Amino acid sequence: MTEIRLEGLKKRFGSDMAADGIDLKVESGEYLCILGPTGAGKTTLMRMICGLTEPDEGRVFFGDLDITHLDTAERGATMLSQTYALFPNMRVKENVLFGSWIKGWPEEESQQLARNILSMMHMESRSKAYPDELSGGQQQRIALARALASGSRVLLLDEPLRALDARLRLELRKDLKGMVKAMGLTAIHVTHDQDEALEMADRIAVLRAGRIIQVGTPKEVFEDPKTPFVANFVGRSNMIQCRVVSSTDGKVLLESEGGLRMEAKDGGHSPGAEVLMAVKVGNTKISTTLPGYFEGRVEKILYEGATITVEVMVKGLGLVYSKLPNRKFDDFREGNTVSVSWSPNKAKVFDIPEGGIEYEIRVD
Amino acid sequence: MSLIDRVDDASSKRGVKRAWLILVVLIFLVLIILPSVYVLFEAVSQWDLISGVASDSGKMAVIWGAVGNSFSIAFIVTIIDVIVGIPMAWLMVRKNFPGKRYVDTLIDMPLAFPTAALGFSVAIFWGVPQGLDVPGLGIVLSPYVLVILLHLIFTYPYMVRTLSGILEQLDPNFETAGMTLGASRFTAVRTITLPLFRAGLVTGFILCFARSLSETGGTYIALSLIGKQSTFFTGPTFISELKHQAGSQAAMPELILISVLLIVFALLMLFVAKMMMDKVKIPWSKVWPKFERRISRGLAVKMRNGLSSLFLALFIIIPSFFIFSFLLIDGPLPDMAGLFKAMGISFLVAGAATAFDIVFGIPMALYIARNKDKSLGKALDMLVNVPLIIPTTALGLSLFLFWSSASLPGLVLVILGHISFTYPLVVRNVIGAVEEVDPSYEEIAKTLGAKPFQAFRKVLLPVIQSSVLAGSILAFTRSLGETGATIAIDPTINTVPIYIVNLINKFTEFNNPDYAYQAAVASITLTAVCFVLMLAVKYATRRKLGGLRHD
Structure with missing residues (x-):
């Protein structure tokens, strides 16, 4: 040994x-x-x-x-x-x-x-x-x-x-x-x-x-994950650039550039700080009935065998992905309006990476 | 602990590895490269004597004439080779026809003939040999044309082989794609395939040019048989004629001067060719659809293939084999004891040179193949070609001058000379083979616990052994057939080609056809030996796949 x-x-x-x-x-x-x-x-x-x-x-x-x-x-x-x-x-x-x-x-x-x-x-x-x-x-x-x-x-x-x-x-x-x-x-x-x-x-x-x-x-x-790169490379993540609004009970309230508000796990950032939030696509939930952080329009539904991936176009953010079990395939249609949400402790907040966001999350 | 175990152990020591590399490179530089070009230094130190010759316009006219003949003949021969070689290579690689295997062997045949035998054969087939009554075509040819006809024979296989080698690697899908896009076959080949094999063309060009530039024995014999040996010269025959006449130091300045000219121009040629390979772009863009469509079809293709085959038969094969017609005539046999003794010397020289090539050439090839990205690797890769491009007579003279103060026996000097021009053959072959082998074989063997020499012996060597064998046999046959270097170093070392040249000299001197007959028999004997070796090469390379296995 x-x-x-x-x-x-x-x-x-x-x-x-x-x-x-x-x-x-x-x-x-x-x-x-x-x-x-x-x-x-x-x-x-x-x-x-x-x-x-x-x-x-x-x-x-x-x-x-x-x-x-x-x-x-x-x-x-x-x-x-x-x-x-x-x-x-x-x-x-x-x-x-x-x-x-x-x-x-x-x-x-x-x-x-x-x-x-x-x-x-x-x-x-x-x-x-x-x-x-x-x-x-x-x-x-x-x-x-x-x-x-x-x-x-x-x-x-x-x-x-x-x-x-x-x-x-x-x-x-x-x-x-x-x-x-x-x-x-x-x-x-x-x-x-x-x-x-x-x-x-x-x-x-x-x-x-x-x-x-x-x-x-x-x-x-x-x-x-310790960095946004790891978050995106090991199991794909939705990345959203935000500003910290406030923090309570181990959660932070974030606001995107377009004014959308969402929550994530507290990473010790003080209000006003620019941050990058990452949430795994598998932890990103969508629903046609329940309320969420924001809404978007279903662009495409990819059938992948055991899972499906739904692409949701959100105004002011671009595409957000959600990975769901395949039994949900019939719950959505292209063109549906859906709400997007996640449990705050599954979303991580990072400092804005030094090399720029684009370089940081590139996987090739 | 056996010797091999000791070598295994030593091979993993950093210092030993470095020392071995330094030794191999030093041997290459001191024993091969430096003696090959030493005459350039000698020319500088003997400048007074040489400038004496240089100001003698009569002598200079002869020297420039000889050098001019050498280079213009080599150039014409190579151009003809390209023109007839491309369709032939095409036929051999892309077409299937009955008897293809035999044609394939026939193309290689001239390589098996020692050039001395070829010179004899060509002169009696095409020319009017003086005082010899043999049934040939008997055309009265200028010596210039005769030499071209001779040189075509032994350069042709190099060109066809190089081109078909490259052609085999080119994916025919490129052409098919071109044709589905609307090009005729000829246009597709000309605009897509030909540009891709520019590198092959340049390599073939260098090989043929160098071989023609270097050839001595055959040319000298052919010229002797038509009685022009002392009026028409190429560079190498000029050197051997001077050596033959003087046999001493008398004509040294002339010898040095012409050797320097041959070496300098040959190296310049190599340099220009290398530049062309990298830089020059041939404008292929113009297209003549109608014309090219016409020559891509039916009769035109048949004619092209027919002409290629006719050229092969009439200009290459029949003139080579014509010497065997002597077997139909009765005549006095040569002094067999003398011939066998000459054979013994030839084998000794060729064997010693080849053994040296294997021991010191393989490590050099390994280093070059695995370090092509380093500057030392690149430099060595270039330098290895130098003895290949220098005419062997000039190389021989240079080597003779280099060792003149060491007073080594003539036989040793001749062996050293033969090492110089056979070494690149072995190294080139092995480099080619090693580059094909995935380096991870050896690396993985090392991670399994093999020391560097063990990894080489047990993993790499079995995979490349057929190429090592092929390279060695090539080197051996090349040495057996070599005339020029031996004459320039020490004409008293009686190898078979020297033995033949001496008989021819007696024939021209005494005008007695018996000597020519004896020379023919000696040539046929040497040819037979070379045939057997050539078949061995074929066998070794054909078994390439089977050769990978040790059962």
């Missing part, structure tokens, strides 16, 4: 800061997801942990050991890449045995280990196949088997489910985490898919532009 600690990691590529002072601690045996948009520096962070990229500044610790300058082969941190990189010249079994082969482990033990791991994956029957004869899901499992059989204590998963089709991806989420946990490895899983991170992670670290913005359990990150 290994605890991973990163201290002030920095890495610059030309004018891009791929890592801009990253501090992070991953508990031994923990399954941590790094969630961030494309280009946030997720892969660079992984490569610095396993030694394929050397940081410009900062240090990497496994347990108490400073391994910043240790060779990749010595670290015992195995990477599972999104392309799997199964060696095309080797059969399934040879791929799985690669780690023990180059470390010169006793033949018999290695064979036993390979058999065990392959049977755990239900892949014994394919042990003589070449990688190009396997389906995507099978390749993914063999890549995992190879990583598990290498004796590494740390597993780095770089978008491991990305290349699979949607259905298989969902199925493999549980299997993947289950096996990593069963082997007692410390795992860091990089993804840009918020659902994947929410479902799989013990804790999530949200990364943006080379900085870690928030670390917490899926529930904390989803329900209590």
Whole structure:
């Protein structure tokens, strides 16, 4: 079991800061997801942990050991890449045995280990196949088997489910985490898919532009975002720029530029302050009968399977979205006038972000 | 602990890695690049002697004539290659016809012939060999035209191969899209596909031009057979003729001067070609719909394909194989012991050079392929081409001067010379292969606990081995067939091409056809050996997919 600690990691590529002072601690045996948009520096962070990229500044610790300058082969941190990189010249079994082969482990033990791991994956029957004869899901499992059989204590998963089709991806989420946990490895899983991170992670670290913005359990990150970016990236939010009117009983009364009034959870802002309010689309309620903070006109209703999303055009605010269970599909028609509301403790108030609102909530 | 284990361990040490890289780069610079261009420095230090030659207008006329011949012949040959190469490459990549596989092999055939054999074959097919009674076409050709006909043969495969390589990578959907938008096939190809393969054209141009510029043995033999070897010169044959006549230091200033001219102009050519690849845009925008529609259809297409095939047969294949007609005539066999000894020397030189290329070329190729974005990687990538573009006679002379004070044995010098022009072949091939391999294979292997050398040996090498093999065999055959460099370094090192050239020299000297017959038999023997090696290349590259596996 290994605890991973990163201290002030920095890495610059030309004018891009791929890592801009990253501090992070991953508990031994923990399954941590790094969630961030494309280009946030997720892969660079992984490569610095396993030694394929050397940081410009900062240090990497496994347990108490400073391994910043240790060779990749010595670290015992195995990477599972999104392309799997199964060696095309080797059969399934040879791929799985690669780690023990180059470390010169006793033949018999290695064979036993390979058999065990392959049977755990239900892949014994394919042990003589070449990688190009396997389906995507099978390749993914063999890549995992190879990583598990290498004796590494740390597993780095770089978008491991990305290349699979949607259905298989969902199925493999549980299997993947289950096996990593069963082997007692410390795992860091990089993804840009918020659902994947929410479902799989013990804790999530949200990364943006080379900085870690928030670390917490899926529930904390989803329900209590630290910045408007997190609020919008992990579960989409309606964002409204407002001014604080007054605060009472842990609630604030807000007023938008167009004079619409609404409530949110108190963030300690004094009356008169300019703020950005965020409320998750799933917590935004609409109704044709009950009163709300303001009213709007239904523009479009999107059917998404288990849920529906209703787009409501509100005068002075623009589009506001509401995500509802699919049984509500027949309750609304395009052109209906509906009221919009939420429970105040589900709405968060943030300072106006320094880089501007548009930059802050961009997710690409 | 075995040696390999030690190397594995050492390979993960930062210092060792750096030291190894420095060693490989140093060897490249000191053993290959510097000797190749050393004559430029020598020219400066011996300026007094050279300016003596430069002010002698009689001598200068001959030198300028030779250099002019070399470059104008190379240029004409390359232009013809482009014109006939494009439709042929097209036919090979985009069309299917019965017997395509055999045509494919036929196109590569000239590469298997040592140029000495080709020179012989072409001269007796097209020309009127003096004092030799062989049934050829027997046209009285100017030496200029004969040399062009000869050089066409061994440059043609380079052009067709380069162009079809690029063509294979181009998605025919671009053309189909163009055609659904209303363009005729010819217009679509000309305006969409051709501009996309400009890079391939330039590469093919450089390869053919350099090869033609460099060729010595075949040209010298062809000229000798029509009795023009001492009146008509290309740059390389001028050098070998001077070496043959003087055999000493006597004509050194002339040799240095012409080598410098060849090297400088060749490098200038490379530079201009590279510039063209990046900068020049060809105006493709004008369209002649009616005319282009007409030549896209029916008879025009059939004629184009027919002419391409006819050119291949008449100008490339038949003249190459014509030398085998000697097998139908009886004559005195050459001194077989001498021939086999020459064969032994040729194999020793080629083997030693290729082994060196593999050991020091592969690490260089790995570095260049993985560091193309760094300035050192870029610079090395450019420099590796230098020995490829310099005519081998000039390179040989330069190398001879570079090592002259070290008093190394001639054989060692010849091996060093052959290393210089074969090294880029191996490096280029391996760079191409490594660039195709996803770097994550090696990286993942390292995260699984493999040390750098282990990751190379067990993961990368098995994947690129067929390219390494192909590159090595190319280097080996190229060395076997090389005449110019060996003559310029030490003509007493009796490789098979030198052996053949010596027989031809005796033939012209004594006007005894027996010597020509013996030269033909020696050429046929060397050709047969090269054929076997070429088949091995075909086998190695065809098994590319199967070669990935070790069962």
